[in-house]
Amino acid sequence: MDVHENERKKPNSFYIEKPFESLQASSNNEVFRVYFKYLVSDETLAGIGVSICDKRDRCVFEMKKPVILDDDSEDGEVVGLNALIEALDTAIGMRIKVVHVLCDSDQLYQYLTGKEQPTDDKISTLVDQLNFIQRKFGYFSAFRVTQDVNIAFKLASDAIASAKTLVEKCTICLEQFYNSRMFSVNTCCHKYCHSCIRSHVEAKLLQGMKLPECPHEGCKSRLDIESCMKFLTPKSYEIMVLREKEASIPPAEKVYCPFSGCSYLMSETEVLEYTVDLFIAAKGSGMRKCVKCHSLFCKNCKVPWHNNVTCSDYMTYNQAENEVKLKSLATKKRWRQCIKCQNMVELVQGCYHIYCRCGHEFCYTCGAEWIKKKATCRCPLWDERSIAHNPIH
Ligand SMILES: [Zn+2]
Ligand SMILES: [Zn+2]
Ligand SMILES: [Zn+2]
Ligand SMILES: [Zn+2]
Ligand SMILES: [Zn+2]
Numbered sequence: 001m002d003v004h005e006n007e008r009k010k011p012n013s014f015y016i017e018k019p020f021e022s023l024q025a026s027s028n029n030e031v032f033r034v035y036f037k038y039l040v041s042d043e044t045l046a047g048i049g050v051s052i053c054d055k056r057d058r059c060v061f062e063m064k065k066p067v068i069l070d071d072d073s074e075d076g077e078v079v080g081l082n083a084l085i086e087a088l089d090t091a092i093g094m095r096i097k098v099v100h101v102l103c104d105s106d107q108l109y110q111y112l113t114g115k116e117q118p119t120d121d122k123i124s125t126l127v128d129q130l131n132f133i134q135r136k137f138g139y140f141s142a143f144r145v146t147q148d149v150n151i152a153f154k155l156a157s158d159a160i161a162s163a164k165t166l167v168e169k170c171t172i173c174l175e176q177f178y179n180s181r182m183f184s185v186n187t188c189c190h191k192y193c194h195s196c197i198r199s200h201v202e203a204k205l206l207q208g209m210k211l212p213e214c215p216h217e218g219c220k221s222r223l224d225i226e227s228c229m230k231f232l233t234p235k236s237y238e239i240m241v242l243r244e245k246e247a248s249i250p251p252a253e254k255v256y257c258p259f260s261g262c263s264y265l266m267s268e269t270e271v272l273e274y275t276v277d278l279f280i281a282a283k284g285s286g287m288r289k290c291v292k293c294h295s296l297f298c299k300n301c302k303v304p305w306h307n308n309v310t311c312s313d314y315m316t317y318n319q320a321e322n323e324v325k326l327k328s329l330a331t332k333k334r335w336r337q338c339i340k341c342q343n344m345v346e347l348v349q350g351c352y353h354i355y356c357r358c359g360h361e362f363c364y365t366c367g368a369e370w371i372k373k374k375a376t377c378r379c380p381l382w383d384e385r386s387i388a389h390n391p392i393h
């Protein structure tokens with residue numbers, strides 16, 4: 001028989017072509033078996049094998065995928081479910097009507113038979129997808145077996161073996177890593193493990209720098225931001241994107257959203273375009289709409305939008321208001337700092353003769369020291385208003 005392998009879209013999955021006629025003729029009610037195996041090699045590596053066989057156990061489709069289990073781990077369960085979905089999709093494409101899935105995983109069996117619902121959102125979506133494909137077959141059933149997945153077992157261990165040969169050494173930490181766990185700088189192709197390149201970039205970020213160069217000595221290749229997504233934490237990546245943006249906007253063009261929960265950085269061109277789309281008149285005023293939180297603000301006064309008030313009126317009013325606020329705060333809270341111990345002492349009583357808890361005594365009005373219960377200054381001892389409100393003296 002003329003059997004050859006066609007590589008399908010995804011790597012590591014192979015479609016073994018049967019003469020189409022014979023498949024079609026026999027396919028109506030022929031039972032096809034789908035073997036599934038998830039095989040753990042060690043704590044760093046697992047393999048998945050899926051095989052679709054006809055009633056004579058001749059393979060019509062097979063797939064092998066290595067699963068690398070490390071810090072940036074792809075979830076083995078997710079990879080496994082995706083592999084099975086891909087295999088069943090292929091079976092549908094081959095017009096297979098009757099399918100028996102054989103697996104040795106109790107968990108997968110529970111999902112296939114609907115006896116157990118996953119709690120994790122991602123898994124749940126995949127199981128829904130799986131159950132949806134199941135219903136496309138004329139007949140579908142799942143079996144939990146202990147021995148009978150040999151064909152898939154072989155594929156899974158092949159996947160593990162091939163992943164093991166693809167290791168490379170990181171030139172910074174000198175440890176070996178699976179190929180897919182190495183980061184390669186786009187322009188110079190120098191390679192590092194994710195953990196080393198992450199430390200390199202994060203160190204530069206802490207120094208306030210933007211995208212650094214390749215860590216290889218003398219290499220001037222710049223890292224590009226998209227590729228950094230592979231190894232940076234979401235938080236660091238966000239900072240990096242912001243740095244890049246900050247560096248790309250000239251200082252005079254920078255506009256920050258004044259809402260404290262947002263503070264989003266925009267270029268004047270960007271925010272003006274966005275605002276004019278909604279309010280034609282915005283161009284002539286300081287009114288802008290934040291691209292991120294969509295709140296209106298004044299880019300001149302750097303405050304939430306002051307409706308019906310011009311910027312200069314707003315500033316004058318605001319300045320006066322601020323002065324009043326400050327004064328009333330100072331009057332309300334009658335604090336003085338002790339020059340000996342730097343403690344804040346509050347004048348709660350009417351007498352301007354202050355005793356600090358450190359033992360220092362001083363005049364509330366001018367701060368001059370009191371020696372032997374006597375003032376060394378000529379400030380009045382009493383504040384009439386305070387006495388009126390504090391009838392202690
Ligand atoms: Zn390394
Ligand atoms: Zn380089
Ligand atoms: Zn905003
Ligand atoms: Zn304004
Ligand atoms: Zn003191």
Ligand SMILES: [Zn+2]
Binds near residue numbers: 351352353
């Ligand atoms: Zn007193």
Ligand SMILES: [Zn+2]
Binds near residue numbers: 365366367368378
């Ligand atoms: Zn005084």
